[in-house]
Amino acid sequence: xxxxxxxxxxxxxxxxxxxxxxxxxxxxxxxxxxxxxxxxxxxxxxxxxxxxxxxxxxxxxxxxxxxxxxxxxxxxxxxxxxxxxxxxxxxxxxxxxxxxxxxxxxxxxxxxxxxxxxxxxxxxxxxxxxxxxxxxxxxxxxxxxxxxxxx
Numbered sequence: 735x736x737x738x739x740x741x742x743x744x745x746x747x748x749x750x751x752x753x754x755x756x757x758x759x760x761x762x763x764x765x766x767x768x769x770x771x772x773x774x775x776x777x778x779x780x781x782x783x784x785x786x787x788x789x790x791x792x793x794x795x796x797x798x799x800x801x802x803x804x805x806x807x808x809x810x811x812x813x814x815x816x817x818x819x820x821x822x823x824x825x826x827x828x829x830x831x832x833x834x835x836x837x838x839x840x841x842x843x844x845x846x847x848x849x850x851x852x853x854x855x856x857x858x859x860x861x862x863x864x865x866x867x868x869x870x871x872x873x874x875x876x877x878x879x880x881x882x883x884x885x
Contacts, residue, residue, distance in 0.1 A: 737808040737820040739835035741765065745796060747829055758796045758831060759855055765833065767792050770858035776851050777802065777844040782879050784841020785868040792857045793834045800850025801825030804832060807839040807875050819877060825850060839868070839875055 743765060748755040759766055777783060806820045824830045825846060834840055844850040870879050
């Protein structure tokens, strides 16, 4: 299933014998939404981080190392995808930019061996009052993280 306003853009990698250049965002791209903060999140194998919801911030994420499974849940009652989940595996083998709008819940898990690194460009700097978190087993989001499915 899909969630409205969640977008996926393939990213370019330039690889040669010396290494690689991995593109993420450019200010002249039509999907560039601005940059308030960029940070990296290291996720250990099989670890799930989330659930989190940003009230105002949009996010653009790429995974230059490892593979992440992100699960997005749409709680927006006015959305045509209210109650839907979207699951995206992205990283080294599916190098893509995932954009999340405000007001959707998300959590992610490193599904590759070792760890994965997420690069996150947000439209505004972090403010503690701008986001909410829920435990992974919350009854408000009917997703079962106990099913450990790895690629």
